[in-house]
Amino acid sequence: MRHVLSALVQNVPGVLSHISGMLASRGYNIDSLAVGETEDPRLSRMTFVVVGDDRVLEQVRKQLEKIVTVVRVEDVSAQNYVERDLMLVKVAAPPGKRSEIRELTEIFRGRIVDVAPEMVIIEISGPERKIEAFIELMRPFGIIELVRTGRIAMVRGARQPENEDS
């Protein structure tokens, strides 16, 4: 099972290292990890994609909550949520292939953000499945370089009241 966890953490040095160290030392499988500041400069948001059964998820979550600088952990995937991943991909694009690449990019609502004589850089965002599908479509052209942010996620609708038990 794949779960998306979102952790609000204190924006202090060493938090990322503490959390990634804990996950590694306890042998949890993390598919993706994204970190960034929030609307409150004292807090950062970390989004994890964790693979494992409910028992693993429960432990990951409790171990995260045990870290003093982790303020709150939320299982986003247990609720109705929006998930996005941003990718930049550099694809071989000789003159004869460009229009085909452009067409596919448009279908996927991506953007070509750089054009060089033999290659283009495409920016595309969306849920994981869309990104993966686009990568497969680009493979035959020749992927030169690929970089992804990792997944970020947000629960739809009004913010849930904060629950001390969560």
Place this chain on the structure above:
Amino acid sequence: MSTVFSSAISDSSSSGATQARPQTGAEIVVQSLVNHGVDTIFAYPGGASIPLHQALTRYRDKIRVILPRHEQGGGFAAQGYARSTGKIGVCMATSGPGATNFVTPIADAKLDSVPLLAITGQVNTAVIGTDAFQETPIVEVCRSVTKHHYLVTDVKDIARVMREAFYVATTGRPGPVLIDLPKNVQTAQTIPDYEAPMNLPGYRLGQQRAKPEDIEQLAAMIRRSKRPMIVAGGGVIRANASNELRTLVKKTRIPVAMTLMGLGAFPGDDPLSLDMLGMHGSVYANYAVDNADLLIGLGMRFDDRVTGKVSEFAPRAKIVHIDIDPSEINKIKRADLAICGDVKHALAELNQIVEPPEDLSEWHRKVAAWKHDEPFTYDRDFPGILPQHAISELWRLTRDKDVIITTGVGQHQMWTAQYYKFREPRRLLSSGGLGTMGFGLPAAAGAKAAFPERLVIDIDGDGSLLMNIQEMATCYCEKLPVKVMLLNNMHLGMVVQWEDRFHAANRAHTYLGSIDDPEAIGLGNGISPEHRYPDFVAIAKGFHWEARQVSQKSELVPALEDMINSPAPFLVDVQVPYQEHVLPMIPAGMTVRDLIKR
């Protein structure tokens, strides 16, 4: 736990009034220690902690500074102080090697939930990250083995960080907190605010109070049970819940087994005590686990040394698990009823409403028969001194005194757990989770500093004792007259036992004498007393200890009496055979059906 320490916190805010004059960082640290009621610390100075030590001399009338002979010894002495008193233990070291020598006692405190404050000096902030002399990123090194940690880079933060450190270390599930203080932060000045609000938005103590409906359900489960048992862990002792446990047993007559860390939570010589359970636990405790229909785990964490093969641990029992740490619930063993909260509070509430099970007479008969038929046993006719005999005799000689026992790690530790019957909590100080050899002597020194009037005896092995033997100097010079009963077999006995049982007795670097001796390759039959190595009596005397060596059975009791009666630090080097195994034994990952009795 929380209630005990929250009073300490509020005390501090009243006594630690905000100072109007500027103080150095080092002074703020020491004043904070005083504000939090610290009366003793274990500190080894070095270049990066000189300002702290200079400040400590100005508070001589309030804080006793004990100089260990190795930072690891200082860390374990602070643990001995903490484990015996229930208060926080404080140790201090310099940067670099001083700090890295703290890693083991910090990791040990984490696994055994000991409230420990470790303060380290650090190189100046300007050179952090440049591989400066005696620089190690100790916070990075210790991240995963602390409950919390700080690298303080601004003198203005010290008072708040100290407050947070005491709070985090002592509340919830206690643990070690590390504060790393660059030297320039120690010498910088500010006007401290000792009541600065804590900034711990992520530190919620969660559900410290068991829900009434859960307590009612537990009472109903007890009432319905036919074969109930309690497994008391170190959490019962950490939470000061021994009295509540005793009341519960008085009301319900449920037999109690204890983990190593739980020994003393319930009197070991009570008829309802099943002694220790697990790998080297009693036959009867392990049989009880196998037969129980209700197992109530209190402040324990289903460690592998307790459960063996988890899926076959307590196979017939409903599991109730009470623990303050949410992450322990369902970590190893699924609980049918999980109560996350302070075990003292939960038991006090339970005692209000609990009724005994309808009829335990059949269960009591069964348990008593196991206890009668399969006691801990050894060859009482052995002509020399067996380690089990030495511990039994020490128990007999000291049972009516209020003694604190410490141990190293290995066979002697398990025999102590089996043969010394602890009646009260905080009387056995032993490294349970991490299993650190060398724990016994420094921990004894720390306990003696806390309880100068009590007899403090380290029951140790020769391998363990040698790992921190330099602390003999601390005991002598700091006037901490502890005792050591050394069970000396010139081998790493526990590993030897595993070699004998699982590796065809092939000796693999487990002999502690010369490599030229036949014993080094598993031949020979033990070294005669005069050829033993090293000469622990001479070593002890070199440290100005009193010391005696005994090898004859008849010499044992007089030597132990001398040791007990002497006002000085005293070592009795007891020569024991190395062929003895700790039994019973459930091999790692196996079940009660694989229990080895002979």
